[in-house]
Amino acid sequence: MALQSVAPKLLPPRHPLxxxxxxxxxxxxxxxxxxxxxxxxxxxxVVADYxxxxxxxxxxxxxxxxTVLCMAIAIVIGIVLAIMGMSRNxxxxxxxxxxxxxxxxxxxxxxxxxxxxxxxxxxxxGLTVPPLGIDLSVSTNDLITSFVASxxxxxLHEAAYMAEIVRAGLLGVDSGQTEAGRSLGMSDNQxxxxxxxxxxxRIIVPPTGNQFISLLKATSLVAFIAGGELMTAVQNVYSHNxxxxxxxxxxxxxxxxxxxxxxxxxxxxxxxxxxGFSTAASPSAQRG
Amino acid sequence: xxxxxxxxxxxxxxxxxxxxxxITLDVAAGEVxxxxxxxxxxxxxxLRCINHLExxxxxTITVDGELIGYEREGDNLRELSSKRIAAQRAKMGMVFQRxxxxxxxxxxxxxxxxxxxxxxxxxxxxxxxxxRLLKLVDLTEKASAYPSALSGGQMQRVAIARALAxxxxxxxxDEPTSALDPELVGEVxxxxxxxxxxxxxxxxxxxxxxxxxDIGDKLVFMAEGQIVETGEPKAVIxxxxxxxxxxxxxxxR
Ligand SMILES: Nc1ncnc2c1ncn2[C@@H]1O[C@H](COP(=O)(O)OP(=O)(O)OP(=O)(O)O)[C@@H](O)[C@H]1O
Ligand SMILES: [Mg+2]
Numbered sequence: 001m002a003l004q005s006v007a008p009k010l011l012p013p014r015h016p017l018x019x020x021x022x023x024x025x026x027x028x029x030x031x032x033x034x035x036x037x038x039x040x041x042x043x044x045x046v047v048a049d050y051x052x053x054x055x056x057x058x059x060x061x062x063x064x065x066x067t068v069l070c071m072a073i074a075i076v077i078g079i080v081l082a083i084m085g086m087s088r089n090x091x092x093x094x095x096x097x098x099x100x101x102x103x104x105x106x107x108x109x110x111x112x113x114x115x116x117x118x119x120x121x122x123x124x125x126g127l128t129v130p131p132l133g134i135d136l137s138v139s140t141n142d143l144i145t146s147f148v149a150s151x152x153x154x155x156l157h158e159a160a161y162m163a164e165i166v167r168a169g170l171l172g173v174d175s176g177q178t179e180a181g182r183s184l185g186m187s188d189n190q191x192x193x194x195x196x197x198x199x200x201x202r203i204i205v206p207p208t209g210n211q212f213i214s215l216l217k218a219t220s221l222v223a224f225i226a227g228g229e230l231m232t233a234v235q236n237v238y239s240h241n242x243x244x245x246x247x248x249x250x251x252x253x254x255x256x257x258x259x260x261x262x263x264x265x266x267x268x269x270x271x272x273x274x275x276g277f278s279t280a281a282s283p284s285a286q287r288g
Numbered sequence: 289x290x291x292x293x294x295x296x297x298x299x300x301x302x303x304x305x306x307x308x309x310x311i312t313l314d315v316a317a318g319e320v321x322x323x324x325x326x327x328x329x330x331x332x333x334x335l336r337c338i339n340h341l342e343x344x345x346x347x348t349i350t351v352d353g354e355l356i357g358y359e360r361e362g363d364n365l366r367e368l369s370s371k372r373i374a375a376q377r378a379k380m381g382m383v384f385q386r387x388x389x390x391x392x393x394x395x396x397x398x399x400x401x402x403x404x405x406x407x408x409x410x411x412x413x414x415x416x417x418x419x420r421l422l423k424l425v426d427l428t429e430k431a432s433a434y435p436s437a438l439s440g441g442q443m444q445r446v447a448i449a450r451a452l453a454x455x456x457x458x459x460x461x462d463e464p465t466s467a468l469d470p471e472l473v474g475e476v477x478x479x480x481x482x483x484x485x486x487x488x489x490x491x492x493x494x495x496x497x498x499x500x501x502d503i504g505d506k507l508v509f510m511a512e513g514q515i516v517e518t519g520e521p522k523a524v525i526x527x528x529x530x531x532x533x534x535x536x537x538x539x540x541r
Contacts, residue, residue: 174388176384176386176388177388177390179341179384179388180382180384180388180389180390181390181402182339182341182374182377183339183341183377183380183381183382183384183451184377184378184381184401184402184406184450184451184454185374185375185376185377185378185379185402185406185454186374186402186405186406187370187371187374188370190405190406194401194405195390198392199390199391199392202392273392275392275434276391276392276393276394276434276435276436277391277392277436
């Protein structure tokens with residue numbers, strides 16, 4: 001018994017340089033925060049006054065509605081475009097390619113302003129059959145409100161990106177999966193809905209989370225056509241009281257809050273669609 | 289005896305490469321036919337033609353008296369709609385070398401997926417049937433596991449149960465044990481051995497010569513896209529008629 005030595009404890013290595021550099025960075029950060037907090041130009045009391053202002057909250061709700069609605073539309077159109085783009089039918093293929101080429105290539109702001117001014121191109125939209133006296137058309141300006149123009153602009157632009165993301169996801173599913181489904185007598189439609197898409201989701205979700213966050217911020221462009229979202233609300237306020245900086249801080253805080261929530265949702269979704277894929281769980285866990 | 293599968297004059301090329309050259313083969317109902325041959329001889333392609341995963345260039349395939357993938361249109365054959373091809377595939381099972389289980393579904397879900405989606409079987413009925421099949425392949429306790437948590441041999445047994453869940457009269461096996469560690473081959477062959485006694489028709493591409501000899505009713509040796517020799521397994525293995533067969537089999541001694 002006396003011969004048995006005590007097992008040595010395993011200690012981590014020392015990192016003197018790492019510790020020193022962390023201290024320097026923390027000191028710099030603290031200085032920056034202190035400077036911002038004490039800078040009278042930040043007007044923190046104004047920030048506090050407006051953070052929960054009804055105009056601001058109204059804009060925030062619009063921003064969220066616009067983002068969620070446009071993302072939903074973009075995902076649906078994106079799936080359709082991705083399937084068309086992988087079709088052997090050359091017409092479908094070229095239509096999908098053409099869509100992506102156009103809507104990804106023209107700046108979002110240009111598209112938004114274009115939709116807002118659609119009446120300049122077609123003053124009335126709808127179905128008219130003059131000989132029969134049928135006129136089901138409406139004034140374009142009545143139909144395309146700034147909200148509708150925002151949805152069209154954001155969703156159609158986003159759909160082009162989603163199409164590419166969905167396509168990458170579909171291509172990422174092993175062809176053996178399709179063959180197994182086929183050999184069991186599944187139709188193309190069943191195969192897509194029940195076998196391929198659920199597996200593609202694992203590849204689609206992370207970049208879609210990314211797109212969601214950039215779409216959230218891109219909604220601020222809608223302020224150009226008075227879209228009524230957060231940025232429009234903030235502009236309305238500071239155009240009256242000229243407190244530009246504190247109101248931009250208010251907007252930034254809300255954008256960061258929503259982005260944080262979206263990131264949490266993304267992590268949750270990644271876990272869900274990664275079910276059954278042992279390798280999918282670990283990288284997201286490491287990143288999270 | 290009734291014919292289950294009839295291949296006649298089957299040809300298939302990939303570009304200039306002629307993979308199947310005039311394959312003619314009859315498989316009787318309830319028969320277990322083993323197909324052996326060197327790599328690249330067209331075994332998989334032949335099997336995949338039978339359920340129309342691969343389109344033949346010429347020749348016809350009938351399964352249970354039904355022309356596969358085509359219908360007569362005067363003197364010609366017109367390819368069927370994908371819906372009708374799917375209906376034909378639903379009547380035969382296929383087991384793949386790499387299992388191809390659906391990784392996003394549990395073992396039980398893998399098995400009930402097609403009966404529920406394709407045959408519109410009520411879920412409870414399909415699940416009860418799936419549990420019976422899991423018992424057959426001795427995996428009842430893995431019903432709620434995901435495929436990633438199974439060994440290769442277990443995955444292949446689930447894949448066999450999945451194919452059987454559609455109640456096929458014919459099952460095609462493409463090298464079902466080639467991707468397995470040697471110690472896992474036995475459990476899969478055991479399930480197939482049991483299956484062979486149930487009267488189901490099986491076409492098995494395999495490198496397991498002893499399985500072919502003990503279980504097979506017929507042995508087919510393929511080389512360079514042709515059937516070189518067919519016969520009673522023991523006879524072919526012990527006394528091959530062709531030099532090409534003899535040379536191939538000598539590697540297994
Ligand atoms: N989709 C394809 N495109 C092009 N060539 C192919 C394709 N599928 C198979 N081939 C070729 O056809 C030939 C026969 O392939 P097949 O898979 O039928 O052989 P096999 O007898 O099953 O071989 P193995 O024992 O290696 O599985 C091979 O030379 C292969 O490269
Ligand atoms: Mg093969």
